[in-house]
Amino acid sequence: METIFIGGGVFILWAFWTDIKARKIPNILNILFMISGLLYHAVISGWDGLAFAGKGFLLGFGIMLILHWMKAVGAGDVKLFGGIGIWFGMGMTAQVMMYSIIFAGxxxxxIMLWRRETIMRMRRVFWKLIGSVLWKQSIRSTETEHQQFLTFPFMTAVLPGVVFCYLFIT
Known part of the structure; x- marks a missing residue:
């Protein structure tokens, strides 16, 4: 199990560094992350290892793809969680995802409290919800509203999520 954490941890730290530096997780990193995980599990456990990796990939990639469609995460994060799923399997991937989303919140x-934007944003959400209920207005945001959304590198939440998960598993 330690080998899995070391192998996966190297790629997570690499992704953290690139996401903080450039606000992007390169495709080459994600491809290497996935291929190395598949090779590791194939060599260690054969077909059972590949099945373990495949299930983890489907969970991590699938749920993050839905979040990407909702514009909650970037495409690099989707591919990264595919790699996390391959390396760590379904159980730990689900936990890492849960902890990462909590840390992101x-x-x-x-950040909102630091910028003192909390009340203004909460009012905007409240009036959008009221408008959608009473006047059947759309809750979907326009492109200009989407550009005003608070964004930060998701890896700032994923790295502590992985560490937190690791500490509770071992």
Missing amino acids: VIGLL
Whole structure:
């Protein structure tokens, strides 16, 4: 199990560094992450290892793809979670995803409080919800509204999510 954490951890740290530096996770990193995980599991456990990796990939990639369609995460994060799924399997991938989303919510709230935007954003959400219920207006945001959304590198939430998960598993 330690080999899995070391192997996957190297790629997660690499992704963290590139996401902080350039706000992007390169495709070459994600491809290497996935291929190395597949090779590792194939060599260690054969077909059972590939099945383990495949299930993890489907969970990590699939759920993050839905979040990407909702414009909550970038495409690099989707591919990265495919790699996390391959290396760590379904169980740990689900936990890492849950912890990462919790950390992302906390980080987003802290940023909003720091910028003192919390009340203004909450009012905007409240009036959008009221408008959608009473006047059947669309809740979907326009492109200009989407550009005003609070964004930060998701890896700032994924890295602590992985560490937190690792500490509770071992």
